[in-house]
Amino acid sequence: MPSPSSALLERLAALLGPKGFAREATAVEPWLTDWRGRFHGKAAALLSPSTREDVAAIVGLCAAEAVPLVPQGGNTSMVGGATPDGSGEALLLSLRRMNRIRSLDPAAGLATCEAGVILAHLHEAALAAGRRFPLTLGARGSATVGGLVSTNAGGTQVLRFGTMRRLVQGVEAVLPDGSLFEGLSPLKKDNRGYDLTQLLIGAEGTLGIVTAASLRLVPAVGERAVAWAGVETPQAALKLLRHLETVVGDSIEGFELVPASALDLVLEHVPGTRAPLAGRHPWNALIEAAVPMAVASPEKALYSALGSALEIGLVTDATIAASDAQAEAMWRLRDSISEAEKKDGIAAKHDISVPVADMPAFLVEAAEAVEARFPGVRVNAFGHLGDGNIHFNVRAPRSSGPAWLEGEGEAVTALVHDLVTAAGGSISAEHGIGQMKLAEFARLGGATRIAAIRAIKQALDPAGIMNPGKLVPPVEDPHDGLAERARRP
Ligand SMILES: Cc1cc2nc3c(=O)[nH]c(=O)nc-3n(C[C@H](O)[C@H](O)[C@H](O)COP(=O)(O)OP(=O)(O)OC[C@H]3O[C@@H](n4cnc5c(N)ncnc54)[C@H](O)[C@@H]3O)c2cc1C
Incomplete structure (x- = not known):
């Protein structure tokens, strides 16, 4: 793909000003390595627009020269999705300066956020209005709305509220030709053909740049209860979940499985942690139930459901957090598994x-x-x-x-x-394909799915300028390294 010409770089610098355009290594370098430190790329410049009009102008200028753009939010991708390749031809397009919450309507249960709004900031703003954005994950202090939309992020409350696909009402995006798709409408019903919003969700920046999204809010948590239960097998854990859903109802919103080996790692490597139960249980379940204000206590409901689970032998032991601090300590055990694993x-x-x-x-x-x-x-x-x-x-x-x-x-x-x-499953449940899983996706994604993905990409981005090398497997070339890797047993 062509590198940006000096004329293009000059026009972009003039368009974006010193806050929005950088070429110095000190400004660009920190964003060229992925969160896990597995991929390192190069970029001709870092572009940081502050308005959707600037994003549209950038894409229009780059489309004219077929210069690739790599969109980036918080750079917390687990699959190298926001890291450019090593050619240095791409421009890194950071959405972090577009961090305004344009509107938050508690009555309608909708927040319209620019792409660079950080998830933790959205949580705080929603809470201040008596509402909640019910999606959370370990990277909430850095992950942005644009990244969450583009990866169809999940997290620990999917059980009750679904992934981003269910939580996004509409999307505003700049398409690869520089045109603006204004899809933020709050319409509950809209049958004008293909759903472009859903197409952009999970597209990993390969079909356009998300500039804003309207997101569904739910009532704030009034009361919550967090419990830790020991179980003998994963089968028993799943039966316990079904039991809780029957007895407690849909207030169960977190149910995380933690094997004894993962708990051991956390206790060994993360200072200040301790096991919630006496004895070692082969498997554990971390359970959270939450209800809005003025509804029956989730603690009582969980207490009685776990009591009956003990009686019928579904759990070997269980404890309910007696305070918010204890609840947080239980969640810390779960949230620290990756960190402990890394240290190990x-x-x-x-x-x-x-x-x-x-x-x-x-x-x-x-x-x-x-x-x-x-x-x-x-x-x-x-x-x-x-x-x-x-x-x-x-x-x-x-x-x-x-x-x-x-x-x-x-x-x-x-x-x-x-x-x-x-087993009829997916090699990417949450994190996307990015560059890390591209060869495996090419190998196992299925011919029909991959042909359709390529056709959609070709239709919307014929020059291939949007986040090249991510998600969309290249057409098979027998002499190509990717195809070679994909053929490995
Ligand atoms: C500690 C940790 C825990 C995590 N836990 C979970 C979890 O529980 N569940 C889960 O689903 N994920 C999890 N993730 C990964 C998750 O996908 C990301 O945290 C988040 O969705 C990405 O947001 P981001 O702003 O950092 O995007 P980035 O990493 O910057 O980008 C991610 C992808 O989206 C594209 N992109 C970013 N912004 C835009 C935009 N405005 N328009 C178009 N494309 C864009 C990028 O090009 C890239 O392909 C976790 C990550 C970390 C580091």
């Missing part, structure tokens, strides 16, 4: 889903298969059991270095993804 060593990480009912058996069988094929590795599988979405991480044999990831780690990933595909 190298791991090949997989963000996978299978049908919810099949997940308990899958967890056990896939772990056995992986550990048998690769002696010394240890599976650490945890997460959103109720969504059928587990972080199926495989820890490298002790004392392995980073090179393990490029060697045996890739073979481990191929096996995990084969098992997931055979």
